[in-house]
Amino acid sequence: MKGDPKDLGFSTRAIHAGQPPDPVTGAVTVPIYQTATYIHDELGKHKGYEYSRVQNPTREALEANVASLEGGIGGHAFASGMAAISTLLTMVRSGEHVVASSNVYGGTYRLFSQVLERYGLSFTWVDATRLEAVEEAMTDKTRLVFIETPTNPMMEVTDIAGAAEIAHKREALLAVDNTFMSPRFQRPLEHGADVVVHSTTKFLNGHSDSLGGVLISSRPEDAEWFAFVQKSAGGMLSPFDSFLVLRGLKTLGVRMDRHETNGRSVAEFLSSHPKVERVLYPGLPDHPGHEIHQRQASGFGALITFDVGSFAAAKAVLDRLEVMSLGESLGGVETLISHPASMTHASVPPEERAKIGIGDGLVRVSVGIEDLDDLLGDLGQALESI
Numbered sequence: 001m002k003g004d005p006k007d008l009g010f011s012t013r014a015i016h017a018g019q020p021p022d023p024v025t026g027a028v029t030v031p032i033y034q035t036a037t038y039i040h041d042e043l044g045k046h047k048g049y050e051y052s053r054v055q056n057p058t059r060e061a062l063e064a065n066v067a068s069l070e071g072g073i074g075g076h077a078f079a080s081g082m083a084a085i086s087t088l089l090t091m092v093r094s095g096e097h098v099v100a101s102s103n104v105y106g107g108t109y110r111l112f113s114q115v116l117e118r119y120g121l122s123f124t125w126v127d128a129t130r131l132e133a134v135e136e137a138m139t140d141k142t143r144l145v146f147i148e149t150p151t152n153p154m155m156e157v158t159d160i161a162g163a164a165e166i167a168h169k170r171e172a173l174l175a176v177d178n179t180f181m182s183p184r185f186q187r188p189l190e191h192g193a194d195v196v197v198h199s200t201t202k203f204l205n206g207h208s209d210s211l212g213g214v215l216i217s218s219r220p221e222d223a224e225w226f227a228f229v230q231k232s233a234g235g236m237l238s239p240f241d242s243f244l245v246l247r248g249l250k251t252l253g254v255r256m257d258r259h260e261t262n263g264r265s266v267a268e269f270l271s272s273h274p275k276v277e278r279v280l281y282p283g284l285p286d287h288p289g290h291e292i293h294q295r296q297a298s299g300f301g302a303l304i305t306f307d308v309g310s311f312a313a314a315k316a317v318l319d320r321l322e323v324m325s326l327g328e329s330l331g332g333v334e335t336l337i338s339h340p341a342s343m344t345h346a347s348v349p350p351e352e353r354a355k356i357g358i359g360d361g362l363v364r365v366s367v368g369i370e371d372l373d374d375l376l377g378d379l380g381q382a383l384e385s386i
């Protein structure tokens with residue numbers, strides 16, 4: 001494929017965008033340019049590559065690819081999702097303010113509240129499902145609104161277009177952590193967001209064998225700044241990991257479609273099970289964010305949170321599962337199940353956890369792409385142990 005025509009379909013771009021055949025050999029796959037530096041032809045003349053912190057062809061192919069999938073003008077890849085989010089926050093200067101959704105990823109909460117507050121950034125945590133709360137928190141110093149939708153693990157949905165409008169009215173920017181949906185199902189830039197963040201560790205790479213993060217920008221000045229911080233702070237993604245994520249992206253379309261069918265079926269199974277008190281999944285018609293989510297996304301994904309009532313019941317289920325693996329993380333081909341209060345959200349203080357509804361009976365599952373019957377059978381036998 002030559003260039004990157006916007007009118008090609010999602011999976012065609014996932015396989016081809018930013019990845020012309022290798023000009024030297026014709027290799028169909030972008031090679032892993034495992035090199036630290038590049039030879040200059042003569043003094044003052046090189047091929048556009050000087051040093052791999054600044055430019056690397058494998059990383060550039062990945063960056064062009066994700067930019068195409070999210071509909072952005074530029075992408076920048078980092079060593080983890082948190083490294084990408086740290087770089088994003090360098091847009092905010094000392095004395096400036098950020099409005100953030102109170103239900104964000106635990107590591108994001110830790111970075112903002114325990115690291116960045118030391119540098120004079122201030123944060124107001126709001127229930128972003130209520131746009132009035134976002135609006136009320138805005139001040140003259142607000143530079144950035146940061147949301148995740150749906151959130152982890154409460155699956156709360158924020159109206160992206162509404163949040164963008166509020167941010168822009170006060171000359172702030174909207175950043176959306178789109179890790180849970182992937183661009184297959186949700187493209188926040190199309191709804192007015194300015195920057196999209198991903199932990200590529202999750203669905204984009206999809207195979208639980210690499211950590212990474214990307215920022216996708218819609219404004220040239222932001223793309224330039226992220227490139228500048230990437231080279232200055234040095235948190236970029238390695239050539240090998242860039243290769244792995246590119247490889248994962250080629251099957252993003254088919255994987256997400258299978259995650260979606262399995263996810264919906266598991267959510268329905270859980271919501272009709274007598275031992276399950278509550279199921280949080282935006283695909284269920286009684287989910288409070290169902291309609292907004294349907295407006296801004298084309299799928300519901302594979303993340304489901306359910307409540308079995310107590311720590312003891314959650315432990316009984318988790319210890320009994322055989323096909324589903326107990327572990328942090330999400331978005332891989334294998335089903336992973338976790339206990340947010342003691343695992344992913346252990347760094348959120350108990351009072352804060354209670355406020356956002358993360359009780360001890362909550363279990364969060366990232367439904368993989370295994371055979372559905374095996375997943376339902378496994379959950380069924382484990383729930384019997386309560």
Ligand SMILES: *Cc1c(COP(=O)(O)O)cnc(C)c1O
Binds near residue numbers: 081082198201
């Ligand atoms: C995992 C995750 C992150 C952090 O990404 P890492 O790659 O683990 O650093 C950020 N946001 C969300 C929603 C995540 O799930």
